[in-house]
Amino acid sequence: MMESLEGKVAFVSGGGSGIGRGAALAMAAAGAHVAVADIDRDRAMAVADEASWKGTECFGMVLDVTDQAAFETARDVILRRLGRVDIVMNNVGVVAAGLPEEIPLHEWERSMSTNLLSIVRSNATFLPLLLEQGSGHVVNTASAAGMFAYEYERMPYSVSKAAVIALSEALALYLHPRHIGVTCLCPGPVVTNIRQQMTFSGAAVRMRPPVKGMTPADPMSVGEMVVDAIKHERFLVLTHPELHDLLVQRANDPEGFLAERVRIIEEG
Numbered sequence: 001m002m003e004s005l006e007g008k009v010a011f012v013s014g015g016g017s018g019i020g021r022g023a024a025l026a027m028a029a030a031g032a033h034v035a036v037a038d039i040d041r042d043r044a045m046a047v048a049d050e051a052s053w054k055g056t057e058c059f060g061m062v063l064d065v066t067d068q069a070a071f072e073t074a075r076d077v078i079l080r081r082l083g084r085v086d087i088v089m090n091n092v093g094v095v096a097a098g099l100p101e102e103i104p105l106h107e108w109e110r111s112m113s114t115n116l117l118s119i120v121r122s123n124a125t126f127l128p129l130l131l132e133q134g135s136g137h138v139v140n141t142a143s144a145a146g147m148f149a150y151e152y153e154r155m156p157y158s159v160s161k162a163a164v165i166a167l168s169e170a171l172a173l174y175l176h177p178r179h180i181g182v183t184c185l186c187p188g189p190v191v192t193n194i195r196q197q198m199t200f201s202g203a204a205v206r207m208r209p210p211v212k213g214m215t216p217a218d219p220m221s222v223g224e225m226v227v228d229a230i231k232h233e234r235f236l237v238l239t240h241p242e243l244h245d246l247l248v249q250r251a252n253d254p255e256g257f258l259a260e261r262v263r264i265i266e267e268g
């Protein structure tokens with residue numbers, strides 16, 4: 001278990017904004033050196049700058065998580081500058097919205113490549129290092145949308161996030177006996193820039209939260225939850241306690257739970 005982040009080296013993808021930024025800043029505040037990776041160079045550099053104020057060595061790098069070679073370059077740069085990797089946070093997610101019959105295949109492919117296969121690429125790149133040193137922690141950002149269905153307007157997103165949860169659970173089976181922690185972060189709504197990269201296909205659709213009236217979380221507090229989960233080797237991180245209640249309801253009565261979700265959607 002990583003009781004302290006002091007002197008540890010962290011890699012955060014999608015670290016230039018929102019939850020990734022919150023996590024990068026919280027990790028730096030906890031004493032970690034942080035490589036902030038983002039497809040947007042300016043964002044990555046700005047967050048790395050901010051993170052450096054905490055006194056650790058932080059730097060920004062351009063990385064497109066859909067590109068395997070970019071991961072390998074990122075790993076090499078981190079090893080050259082900081083000598084090791086302890087924490088890998090796979091955090092990029094994009095949203096394709098539209099009705100199930102209207103979202104084109106290429107949007108499904110983009111979502112699966114960015115949200116799910118990005119983690120497969122990261123595992124291929126970073127797991128050998130963590131396994132070799134026999135320590136470390138992997139954080140995968142999934143979503144409440146992957147835990148249960150509460151809408152049908154962002155299927156590529158929810159399906160990819162359900163897969164991220166399944167991947168993370170199986171990864172924990174593999175890595176825990178090898179002294180490597182795994183955390184699966186399942187946020188409810190968080191105030192970020194995620195809508196900037198949403199794509200829309202076909203008719204206009206509504207964006208529903210998992211529970212009506214849910215208060216959006218602040219990305220900085222989500223970042224602190226991530227640090228806490230690493231320190232306490234917690235697997236599942238839910239940003240909203242209501243999400244836990246819904247999982248219990250579904251486990252107790254799957255048919256009733258689904259019927260209730262249909263009713264809520266139909267009532268608008």
Ligand SMILES: NC(=O)c1ccc[n+]([C@@H]2O[C@H](COP(=O)([O-])OP(=O)(O)OC[C@H]3O[C@@H](n4cnc5c(N)ncnc54)[C@H](O)[C@@H]3O)[C@@H](O)[C@H]2O)c1
Binds near residue numbers: 017018
């Ligand atoms: N905001 C929410 O309500 C919410 C809820 C549940 C889960 N999440 C998940 O949290 C994660 C972070 O999202 P956020 O809300 O902070 O969004 P955000 O848009 O604020 O941050 C995401 C960052 O990822 C970067 N990015 C996009 N495509 C990339 C690529 N191909 N390679 C590298 N970087 C890329 C963007 O430039 C951006 O800086 C995502 O996985 C998202 O699905 C968000």
